[in-house]
Amino acid sequence: MKSSVIVFPGSNCDRDIAVALKKMQFKNQMVWHKETKLPKSDLIVVPGGFSYGDYLRSGAIAGKSLIIEEVIKNANDGCLVLGICNGFQILTETGLLKGTLLRNKNLKFINKDIHVKVINNETNFSNKYNKDQVLKINIAHNEGNFFTDNSHLEELKKNNLIAFKYCNDKGDINYDSNPNGSLENIAGIYNNKKNILGMMPHPERMVDSLISNTDGANLFASLMN
Amino acid sequence: MKFSITVTLKKDVLDPQGKVVQNTLINLGMNSLKTVRQGKYFEIEVDETDQAKAEKKVDEMCKKLLANLTIEDYKINNL
Numbered sequence: 001m002k003s004s005v006i007v008f009p010g011s012n013c014d015r016d017i018a019v020a021l022k023k024m025q026f027k028n029q030m031v032w033h034k035e036t037k038l039p040k041s042d043l044i045v046v047p048g049g050f051s052y053g054d055y056l057r058s059g060a061i062a063g064k065s066l067i068i069e070e071v072i073k074n075a076n077d078g079c080l081v082l083g084i085c086n087g088f089q090i091l092t093e094t095g096l097l098k099g100t101l102l103r104n105k106n107l108k109f110i111n112k113d114i115h116v117k118v119i120n121n122e123t124n125f126s127n128k129y130n131k132d133q134v135l136k137i138n139i140a141h142n143e144g145n146f147f148t149d150n151s152h153l154e155e156l157k158k159n160n161l162i163a164f165k166y167c168n169d170k171g172d173i174n175y176d177s178n179p180n181g182s183l184e185n186i187a188g189i190y191n192n193k194k195n196i197l198g199m200m201p202h203p204e205r206m207v208d209s210l211i212s213n214t215d216g217a218n219l220f221a222s223l224m225n
Numbered sequence: 226m227k228f229s230i231t232v233t234l235k236k237d238v239l240d241p242q243g244k245v246v247q248n249t250l251i252n253l254g255m256n257s258l259k260t261v262r263q264g265k266y267f268e269i270e271v272d273e274t275d276q277a278k279a280e281k282k283v284d285e286m287c288k289k290l291l292a293n294l295t296i297e298d299y300k301i302n303n304l
Contacts, residue, residue: 057293064290093293100295107241147238147296181239 001224003028003043006071008062013048013084013204020204021045024220031067038070043080043223046071046087048140048202058101058143059086063093072096080124080223081196085141088188088198097191097198099148104141105181111140113212114179116164116187116201117171123190125197126163127225128218134171135164135215137201139179139187144200146182146189156189163188163197226271226279227304232292233264267291268304276303 003026007014014030021028029039038044051062062068068090075081075096083091091097104110113136118129129135148156156162164187168177178185180200188199203216234240240262247261269286273279283301292299 056290060290060293092295098295100293102239102296103241105239105241107245145239149295 001026001042002040003045004031004039004041005029005045005047006031006033006067007047008033008049008051008065010051010053011047011049011086013086013202016202017045017047017084017204020207020216020220023207024217024224026220026224033062033065033067035067036070038067038074041074041079043082044071044074046081046083046090047204048085048087051086051090054143057089057093059089059091059093062086062090068094075191075196078193078195082125082223083196083198084202084204085139085144085200088200089143091196091198096196097189098152099146099189101141101143101200102145102147102181103143104145104179109140109142110144110179111138112179113138114201115167115169115171115177117167117173119162119165120160120190122160123163123194123197124223124225125190125219126222128222132171134167134169135201136169136206136213137203137215138205138212139201141180141200144180144182146186146200148183153183155192156186159192161190161192161194162186163190164199164201226273226276228269228271228279228283229302229304230267230269230283230287230291231264231300231302232267232287232297233262233299235296235298238296265291 206216243263
């Protein structure tokens with residue numbers, strides 16, 4: 001499986017995801033944002049970080065960069081696209097995913113391990129997880145508060161497009177287990193064709209029990225499946 | 226031609242920064258204060274002499290980059 005990681009000025013999780021992809025047997029290439037051609041890829045990853053210093057809005061400038069046109073073209077042709085954290089923000093700014101990520105409700109940058117529940121385990125990204133499985137996973141963001149209009153929210157629910165929801169260690173999805181004020185505790189969503197996943201938590205940080213846990217590994221194993 | 230653009234969060238979108246500013250102003254004794262909403266302000270100069278054409282360009286800039294229409298509204302004014 002061939003993957004490409006897009007690198008912007010200010011990306012800082014690009015090397016973490018590259019290490020995770022390599023560990024999970026992907027043949028990965030790093031692609032600088034000024035490139036206009038994307039190497040043939042089965043998976044494109046838009047990594048976390050602070051592209052362009054979060055100028056204007058998180059992800060706004062990166063969402064209009066040269067390589068993004070190629071990403072959009074490939075995504076529309078069915079290529080798998082994974083946006084993590086700032087990558088999720090960038091995907092919403094490109095229009096590949098609807099909705100947006102607002103400032104955290106408490107106005108604080110949150111960096112901690114939280115829990116999410118796997119809501120849909122039948123996609124290319126999640127088939128190695130069980131339904132309702134609870135994962136312990138790291139978040140590190142200032143704008144992770146997912147917001148969208150009512151018609152999109154209905155669409156997400158009706159078409160099973162919610163990937164993950166914030167929960168507590170027992171799997172309860174409620175106000176107290178919502179770290180950032182996200183609409184209905186949403187931590188990650190798919191597009192209609194389910195070939196694009198945007199998520200705020202960092203699965204690439206959870207692939208090695210030596211430094212964390214391996215709860216993120218099955219996301220990459222699912223992609224390999 | 227010069228324009229000013231104000232980008233603000235839509236009415237039903239939570240604005241925690243505005244809320245903090247509002248609470249601080251109230252703490253400073255500004256009791257008649259009702260609400261504060263925080264936004265962004267741009268000044269843009271375009272190389273056009275025709276008002277309608279210039280405004281169309283600026284409108285396009287707002288739609289394409291300056292505002293996120295999911296959560297924000299914008300207003301264009303002549304400077």
